[in-house]
Amino acid sequence: MKKFNFRKVLDGLTASSPGSGSSSGSNSGGGAGSGSVHPGGTAGVLKEEIQETLTSEYFQICKTVRHGFPYQPTALAFDPVQKILAIGTRTGAIRILGRPGVDCYCQHESGAAVLQLQFLINEGALVSASSDDTLHLWNLRQKRPAILHSLKFNRERITYCHLPFQSKWLYVGTERGNTHIVNIESFILSGYVIMWNKAIELSTKTHPGPVVHLSDSPRDEGKLLIGYENGTVVFWDLKSKRAELRVYYDEAIHSIDWHHEGKQFMCSHSDGSLTLWNLKSPSRPFQTTIPHGKVQREGRKSESCKPILKVEYKTCRSSEPFIIFSGGLSYDKACRRPSLTIMHGKAITVLEMDHPIVEFLTLCETPYPNEFQEPYAVVVLLEKDLIVVDLTQSNFPIFENPYPMDIHESPVTCTAYFADCPPDLILILYSIGAKHKKQGYSNKEWPISGGAWNLGTQTYPEIIITGHADGSIKFWDASAITLQMLYKLKTSKVFEKQKVGEGKPTCEIVEEDPYAIQMIYWCPESRIFCVSGVSAYVIIYKFSRHEITTEIVSLEVRLQYDIEDIITPEPETSPPFPDLSSQLPSRSLSGSTNTVASEGGTKDSIPCLNVKTRPVRMPPGYQAELVIQLVWVDGEPPQQITSLAVSSAYGM
Structure with a gap:
């Protein structure tokens, strides 16, 4: 038998495979290529040559699975019923994780960064918003997830999306301050658009900025809370097509979250403050706090802190609510690492992270927004790690991560x-x-x-x-x-x-x-x-x-x-083995x-x-x-080792 040459196989895989003259013979219907002997003693011609050397045509290289942490993560979503997690990246990839062993990878063909992800809870589907202002509906109920529908926004840039639980309407906020409504079944735009100039008061001529938040009321799904960047919040009645109330604040808004009863909501602001608003008295905040600000004397304004980029307000049946937010530290603590703050009653716990926080989500027992949320964990997506914090224990330990996220902990x-x-x-x-x-x-x-x-x-x-x-x-x-x-x-x-x-x-x-x-x-x-x-x-x-x-x-x-001296006919070119x-x-x-x-x-x-x-x-x-x-020899450093072979049988 001919010597097996695996190197030729690899060379054939990397190079373009030209048409081989022997390939036509392999398609013939001949048997085992044995030669016949004529009466005169002369051997006959072989009917078919048996090819004993492996070639690249016998092999196919394909990707089976990806290991490690998603590169440059940008977005996070969780299905509280099916308990699966989705991570979007700057390169347009989506990683879906479940129990250990459940790991799926998807990729947008455009390669545009993923801005936001939204699960259709317990329906095996996912909505992704990309930086090229396109919405995609993914079907997860098949072996390889695939895009069912796509919707491109040509005139406006997408800034925020919200899909209520068990709803067929997807709300899409834009950079111009408008809110569009998409039918999730047909994945086409409805004719209903909430224009920014209709949402704010007619006497207000200043543009409120991009839409930074959208959410339906826990008490009434027919009412939508719209948050604008400049500090304006509008409570919009979808049926009557008018604003039921408006809230104005002099600090920019980064995020909003509802109390489960639907009577109050909390905003996080650029000065490191949290404001709690009551729907019955929208003229001023019901409560204002700067969690990490220094206590000032009476009559003096509280010290500003770094922006609170996101806040979540989760209630418990048997204890005080959890207020969880990222950012908001004092400016005089510039050397402190990125942190997540957990406020539970009068206790404030600051969890310092090894990498910047990209996004976080609080995991709750119920998917229904009008029930006590009962939070039990927080998923924190960092630039180079994924951490899950246990909220059921007072010291807030982290879970041991079963995924191989730390492959490149050291390069x-x-x-x-x-x-x-x-x-x-x-x-x-x-x-x-x-x-x-x-x-x-x-x-x-x-x-x-x-x-x-x-x-x-x-x-x-x-x-x-x-x-x-x-x-x-x-x-x-x-x-x-x-x-x-x-x-x-x-x-x-x-x-x-x-x-x-x-x-x-x-x-x-x-x-x-x-x-x-x-x-x-x-x-x-x-x-x-x-x-x-x-x-x-x-x-x-x-x-x-x-x-x-x-x-x-x-x-x-x-x-x-x-x-040795290297002899070459071209002295101007560098030798293949430099000194x-x-x-x-x-x-x-x-x-x-x-x-x-x-x-x-x-x-x-x-x-x-x-x-x-x-x-x-x-x-x-x-x-x-x-x-x-x-070791060093006569002032010269040792050369790096380039080859290593061991024979355990001979002890060499």
Whole structure:
């Protein structure tokens, strides 16, 4: 049999496949191509040549699933009945998440950013508003979600959408201040338009700005609350086509939310204030507070704070209501991180986030707006993370996220894929990794629990290993649709920490990540694990279920080489293998703690990083057995390792 050449297959996949002369023979109806022998002893011509070499025509590459956090998220929606979550992005993608294993990806063909998402609650449909001023109706009741209808706004820009529960009318606010109504079944505009100049008083000539909020009254679905950017709020009667009341405030509005009884609503403003309005007395706010403003003396105006970008006002049957908002911190706390504030009774809790807040939603027990909401969790969409806060416990712990959102917590620098691993290996890695997980998570089940999925018949164990810029390595179970982290290994614990204030020759070539992983080798059968890093080292790990305290064996290798003169007929062009030694005299791989040569002296036999010399406690799992380091030679830094091969059978 001919030698299997998989490289040719890959080359054929990447290149355009031209018509092959042998392909016509493969379509003939001949049998197995055996030759006949004539009486004269001469072999006959083969009827058909058997093609034994694999070609690109036998393979097809396709996307199966996406892992990780949605890139540049912009919008968030939740179906409280089916308990599924949708995330929109700046690139026009929509990610739909449910229980672990339920993960769906959709993409707008235009690639326009998703401005807003609205579920048709418990109907298996979703409305998306894009930055190209187009509305899309998605059908989620099929294996691959698809767009059923699209509606393009040509003359106005969409700023806000609202779809009441169990309603067939979608309200669309625009930048001009007008409100349009779309029939959700036919997905066409009705003739009903609430013009901005009809909504405000005729005596008011100033344009109220874009529509920033739309919501129907919890008491009467025939009445619509319209919020304008400049601080104007209009309570519009859809039947009589007139404004029932108007509210004016001197601070810009960012968001509005109703009390479930429909008698009061709360606004968040650009000065960091919250105003509570009563429908019976709309002339002035019933209550005004600046939650994070300093208390001033009587007669003095309260200190302004940063804008409160969104507020949600959720009631409880057996306790005080929850007031949850983002932003609103004092300006004198410029160094504080983005925060979410939870007000419950007299208690105010500020939850600081690692990344800017894009959007948040409060999860409630009921989808009906005229009932006690009974909030139980808050979903917070950050620029690079998704967090769910448990509201049922007084310390507001977060839920442990079952989705692989932290793949790029530290940038991924290398990956390796392993199929058909030993069946017990995943369980072993998971049991070891579970001992090192963070504590303090909520003891409740993950609240985004909708959808259903099938594991399928092909259930062979698959593992993906990712190496990261900070020297960490993560083992992931890839057997199912959703990645699950099994075990995390920190290679940087093998080395001494670089002290601040010392010389930084390492940073001359490795600017920020001296521990970055470059290559990975793993033998699932023997469980030997090897990694090489950017600072010219190789670490060999062996697996153990028991904790040990031992010294790490270190081997320093003095690798010398000569570069031959490169002969080329074109001296003006750069050689294919440049003289690295001449390019790197000023760019060093040496670690900052290893600079032992005097100033102006020649560095020699110095490794890039210092291996710990004292006994090190190693928890169960992968434990470092040997560290091999290339060292400086005659003032030249060691070259980075470019190839790694291990034979666990021969111990090499």
